[in-house]
Amino acid sequence: MQVVIFNGSPRRKISNTKLLINSFLLGYKKATDTKVPVYYIASFNKKEEMLNAYKNAKVVIIFFPLYTDMMPGIVKEFFEDISKFKNYERKKIGFVVQSGFPEAYQSIFVEKYLEKLAKRLKLNYVGTVIKGGVEGIKIMPAWMTKELFANFTDLGEYFAKNNEFDDKINRKLRKPYRMSKIKRILFSIFSKTGLTNFYWNGNLKRNKAYEKRYNRPYAQK
Amino acid sequence: MKITILNGDLETKKSDFSDYIEELVKQFQVNNHIVDVFHLKKMELSYCHGCWNCWWKNPGLCSTKDDAEIIFKSYINSDFVIFASPLYVGFTSSSLKKISDRLIVLLHPYIEIRNKESHHTKxxxxYPDFGLLIKEEDDTDKEDIQILNDIYDRFAINFHCEKRYLKSVNLNTEKEIVNASCNI
Structure with missing residues (x-):
């Protein structure tokens, strides 16, 4: 077993993370016939199998969504588990972090942790890919996600050939790094019209929860 | 003051860290503060499933039925929160991270621009300010502390509050933590 992918999204098979992995694997398969198993970290009933797959892999890629500025708690637990293994130092490890926030900047802090984690576990760090603005890609029309999926396909093909991420594609995916002044002004204008809440309000109304949207059920004072 | 302590120690039996937390609770109480302390690993707590029912189905309510509800109530009604945990592979524990993920139930899904970035509205x-209380690992270095500081500063931006300190049970007494938490 050469390469193993771990999907760290708590949403597992219905996750946006899975869509990115699918595109990545599409590109990977263009370059090689070698199969790449994908494990879902949230599938706790397969934990032993998952940890064995980690041990046996030569290259590990962990995809996860940004949860409260870091990896989700289940991914942290996975890191705690693999830290107990000794003598797996020569393994290569890379990460793909996606977030709902549009700016890549929000994920650069976890990137620093991931680089240090690899160093701490004496693994060969091959980098972290960051992509913001991923929430909602499941319901976006194809023309809106075409470039995103194409970039992940290219990323997968490059990885199959080189066992590392393509810096050029990674830089492209990190855009926007921060919100430009113009975008911030436009956002502020649109937010006054309610346009920026369109996605949320649509779902709230569909669930007959719109009138309750400002509820504070845990307040005691 | 009302203080909430989230103890992320993964050791459920006796440990130096949890003994320290026990003594810290006593010190707060001696100073007439009300303390809720939760040893997370001893509770029935699931991870955040990312279902977003709390944002668009039952606004503000977590649909996972476990011990988290009492923590949500304690957290949002506190004057100060302490995120307490020994470090495990350079960061606070998975138990503490799991409950931190679920605190999004306390935020609104709408987005606003703050600090020139997009963040969720209140x-x-x-929202209570917080302190971070850690126990260092043998190999903890300045870089690890910087990473922790940066990430919990980010958490503070997202949760409309301030991180008042990062302190270590290796270096600070319980009394110092009480003083830092209450600005005495």
Whole structure:
């Protein structure tokens, strides 16, 4: 077993993370016939199998969504588990972090942790890919996600050939790094019209929860 | 003051860290503060499933039925929160991270621009400031502390509050933590 992918999204098979992995694997398969198993970290009933797959892999890629500025708690637990293994130092490890926030900047802090984690576990760090603005890609029309999926396909093909991420594609995916002044002004204008809440309000109304949207059920004072 | 302590120690039996927390609770109480302390690993707590029912189905309510509800109530009604945990592979424990993930129930899904970035708007009027109390690992270095500081500063931006300190049980007494938490 050469390469193993771990999907760290708590949403597992219905996750946006899975869509990115699918595109990545599409590109990977263009370059090689070698199969790449994908494990879902949230599938706790397969934990032993998952940890064995980690041990046996030569290259590990962990995809996860940004949860409260870091990896989700289940991914942290996975890191705690693999830290107990000794003598797996020569393994290569890379990460793909996606977030709902549009700016890549929000994920650069976890990137620093991931680089240090690899160093701490004496693994060969091959980098972290960051992509913001991923929430909602499941319901976006194809023309809106075409470039995103194409970039992940290219990323997968490059990885199959080189066992590392393509810096050029990674830089492209990190855009926007921060919100430009113009975008911030436009956002502020649109937010006054309610346009920026369109996605949320649509779902709230569909669930007959719109009138309750400002509820504070845990307040005691 | 009302203080909430989230103890992320993964050791459920006796440990130096949890003994320290026990003594810290006593010190707060001696100073007439009300303390809720939760040893997370001893509770029935699931991870955040990312279902977003709390944002668009039952606004403000977590649909996972376990011990988290009492923590949500304690957290949002506190004057100060302490995120307490020994470090495990350079960061606070998975138990503490799991409950931190679920605190998004306390935020509103709407987005606003703050610090020139997109962030979720408030659901509640006030959010408590917090302190970070850690136990260092043998190999903890300055870089690890910087990473922790940066990430919990980010958490503070997202949760409409301030991180008041990062302190270590290796270096600070319980009394110092009480003083830092209450600005005495």
């Amino acid at each position: 659901r509640y009027k006030n």
